[in-house]
Amino acid sequence: xxxxxxxxxxxxxxxxxxxxxxxxxxxxxxxxxxxxxxxxxxxxxxxxxxxxxxxxxxxxxxxxxxxxxxxxxxxxxxxxxxxxxxxxxxxxxxxxxxxxxxxxxxxxxxxxxxxxxxxxxxxxxxxxxxxxxxxxxxxxxxxxxxxxxx
Amino acid sequence: xxxxxxxxxxxxxxxxxxxxxxxxxxxxxxxxxxxxxxxxxxxxxxxxxxxxxxxxxxxxxxxxxxxxxxxxxxxxxxxxxxxxxxxxxxxxxxxxxxxxxxxxxxxxxxxxxxxxxxxxxxxxxxxxxxxxxxxxxxxxxxxxxxxxxxxxxxxxxxxxxxxxxxxxxxxxxxxxxxxxxxxxxxxxxxxxxxxxxxxxxxxxxxxxxxxxxxxxxxxxxxxxxxxxxxxxxxxxxxxxxxxxxxxxxxxxxxxxxxxxxxxxxxxxxxxxxxxxxxxxxxxxxxxxxxxxxxxxxxxxxxxxxxxxxxxxxxxxxxxxxxxxxxxxxxxxxxxxxxxxxxxxxxxxxxxxxxxxxxxxxxxxxxxxxxxxxxxxxxxxxxxxxxxxxxxxxxxxxxxxxxxxxxxxxxxxxxxxxxxxxxxxxxxxxxxxxxxxxxxxxxxxxxxxxxxxxxxxxxxxxxxxxxxxxxxxxxxxxxxxxxxxxxxxxxxxxxxxxxxxxxxxxxxxx
Numbered sequence: 001x002x003x004x005x006x007x008x009x010x011x012x013x014x015x016x017x018x019x020x021x022x023x024x025x026x027x028x029x030x031x032x033x034x035x036x037x038x039x040x041x042x043x044x045x046x047x048x049x050x051x052x053x054x055x056x057x058x059x060x061x062x063x064x065x066x067x068x069x070x071x072x073x074x075x076x077x078x079x080x081x082x083x084x085x086x087x088x089x090x091x092x093x094x095x096x097x098x099x100x101x102x103x104x105x106x107x108x109x110x111x112x113x114x115x116x117x118x119x120x121x122x123x124x125x126x127x128x129x130x131x132x133x134x135x136x137x138x139x140x141x142x143x144x145x146x147x148x149x150x
Numbered sequence: 151x152x153x154x155x156x157x158x159x160x161x162x163x164x165x166x167x168x169x170x171x172x173x174x175x176x177x178x179x180x181x182x183x184x185x186x187x188x189x190x191x192x193x194x195x196x197x198x199x200x201x202x203x204x205x206x207x208x209x210x211x212x213x214x215x216x217x218x219x220x221x222x223x224x225x226x227x228x229x230x231x232x233x234x235x236x237x238x239x240x241x242x243x244x245x246x247x248x249x250x251x252x253x254x255x256x257x258x259x260x261x262x263x264x265x266x267x268x269x270x271x272x273x274x275x276x277x278x279x280x281x282x283x284x285x286x287x288x289x290x291x292x293x294x295x296x297x298x299x300x301x302x303x304x305x306x307x308x309x310x311x312x313x314x315x316x317x318x319x320x321x322x323x324x325x326x327x328x329x330x331x332x333x334x335x336x337x338x339x340x341x342x343x344x345x346x347x348x349x350x351x352x353x354x355x356x357x358x359x360x361x362x363x364x365x366x367x368x369x370x371x372x373x374x375x376x377x378x379x380x381x382x383x384x385x386x387x388x389x390x391x392x393x394x395x396x397x398x399x400x401x402x403x404x405x406x407x408x409x410x411x412x413x414x415x416x417x418x419x420x421x422x423x424x425x426x427x428x429x430x431x432x433x434x435x436x437x438x439x440x441x442x443x444x445x446x447x448x449x450x451x452x453x454x455x456x457x458x459x460x461x462x463x464x465x466x467x468x469x470x471x472x473x474x475x476x477x478x479x480x481x482x483x484x485x486x487x488x489x490x491x492x493x494x495x496x497x498x499x500x501x502x503x504x505x506x507x508x509x510x511x512x513x514x515x516x517x518x519x520x521x522x523x524x525x526x527x528x529x530x531x532x533x534x535x536x537x538x539x540x541x542x543x544x545x546x547x548x549x550x551x552x553x554x555x556x557x558x559x560x561x562x563x564x565x566x567x568x569x570x571x572x573x574x575x576x577x578x579x580x581x582x583x584x585x586x587x588x589x590x591x592x593x594x595x596x597x598x599x600x601x602x603x604x605x606x607x608x609x610x611x612x613x614x615x616x617x618x619x620x621x622x623x624x625x626x627x628x629x630x631x632x633x634x635x636x637x638x639x640x641x642x643x644x645x646x647x648x649x650x651x652x653x654x655x656x657x658x659x
Binding site: 004005012015016019022023026027037038041045048049053056061064067074078079083086089090094101102105106108109111115119120127137139 | 319545552555556565568601605
């Protein structure tokens with residue numbers, strides 16, 4: 001099967017065209033047009049990308065299998081965990097969000113739940129103390145801010 | 151003689167207690183990174199960069215620490231080759247051939263010690279080579295004009311896939327993607343490009359975020375896909391009994407390997423994997439029947455290790471003198487330089503002499519530190535092999551989050567990093583190499599600047615790009631870099647096969 005490279009090639013050509021077209025819409029820089037304006041380099045790139053993507057479509061490599069079914073779901077879970085981690089880092093605080101994120105990732109990768117969340121909690125606390133005391137950097141405390149000692 | 155003076159000054163910098171301490175820390179962390187499953191050198195250095203920033207280290211200290219990490223990772227990569235027959239990184243592939251048989255014969259600790267000595271000799275030779283060659287090359291590079299630089303950057307991209315690379319067109323595609331991302335932001339004439347009015351994009355995409363995302367996050371996803379979360383069983387290593395004679399026996403081999411490795415490291419398109427491959431095959435040919443290669447010959451361990459460590463120090467030559475890295479890890483080191491506001495290239499040798507020579511001196515010192523660390527402490531690193539990735543990788547990911555968050559304290563950067571991670575995973579699935587993407591991100595602004603300068607000089611005449619003999623030479627080499635893989639690649643790859651296939655680790659030599 002050689003779908004991957006072909007689809008990717010088509011996507012890249014779309015990108016190249018959109019990117020190149022956007023370059024023609026740049027406003028003229030202050031002080032008048034020059035031999036090489038802000039649009040020249042992007043246009044060059046668009047051309048090179050379009051040509052090499054064409055090659056990929058014409059002579060694609062054999063596919064690597066995509067992980068469908070369960071593994072694919074695991075991957076999506078992992079990405080969702082990472083997004084939630086970023087989202088909850090400030091509201092929940094570093095220690096709690098790390099416990100949840102690292103714990104869930106360890107668990108989904110095959111660790112037993114208790115071990116997984118313990119790893120998350122311990123690593124979160126250790127890194128928190130390392131950052132706030134040894135490196136003098138403030139990580140958000142979030143829900144745990146009542147513990148803060150001034 | 152001038153060089154010697156600079157080198158002495160360099161030692162002055164490197165021997166300052168705090169620099170020495172960070173070199174030691176870097177060497178230790180590096181070996182750790184090399185030994186841990188699922189953490190390659192490029193990956194490890196990338197994650198440490200934001201931390202070096204948050205520590206507020208002086209430029210020379212940060213660079214000394216991270217080059218020590220780089221050197222250390224090259225030492226660490228061999229451990230799993232020897233004990234588990236799984237190369238810790240791609241260049242360590244050849245070490246499996248004789249290292250694993252030695253371990254099976256109950257001579258694991260001898261193999262580890264021999265490879266440490268060979269690594270030391272290889273690095274030492276290459277560092278001396280670096281000291282001799284770098285100033286010459288830097289002087290030569292001073293004659294480059296903008297047109298030559300533009301061609302040089304093209305050469306760097308063209309040869310990045312290496313002559314063993316599979317599909318050079320994919321390297322081109324990857325480089326284009328990287329360069330395109332680099333054009334996002336306000337350019338130097340004040341025009342907004344591809345910002346879509348998003349404030350966070352006005353200053354462009356921070357390449358540190360991109361690098362950490364591409365390497366660290368995509369690695370996590372790969373491990374999840376391969377369900378390779380379980381650890382290896384505990385390794386037992388016999389007591390070391392190494393005589394002076396054993397070491398003397400591998401000296402000539404290590405010496406040859408180091409020299410070959412250095413050459414392979416300096417040349418564009420060769421890289422550490424080829425360095426270790428060439429030195430192994432040459433050694434096999436030189437010794438012929440006298441050796442028992444493939445069945446646990448100590449020289450078969452020494453040759454590739456000397457070769458790959460020689461190559462990794464050799465790879466610093468183009469990075470330091472021309473600002474053109476030839477591999478993933480040196481590209482990450484370049485990222486560090488650029489974000490420290492040091493312009494890499496020939497001028498660095500005059501403008502930032504203390505930094506350059508401090509780093510070179512630190513490499514020499516780091517080698518001794520690594521040898522001292524590696525012989526007695528090898529037991530600790532061996533234990534690390536049994537750390538299961540299912541605990542390790544989530545923690546590494548968390549460290550990456552903390553590192554990126556600590557640079558700017560914004561959540562936007564974290565989303566961006568995750569997006570780059572997913573993108574990196576897809577690209578790796580399609581066998582689009584990631585290193586050209588990163589190099590494009592790093593070199594994009596410089597490349598465009600040189601193109602503009604060249605055009606300004608010639609008043610818009612594109613012929614200036616081919617106007618000097620030097621520029622034509624660079625263009626020819628760039629062309630060869632794209633064409634040769636089609637001819638030589640299949641032959642060389644066949645030669646390198648027969649060992650265990652490299653696992654899903656990113657191309658990092």
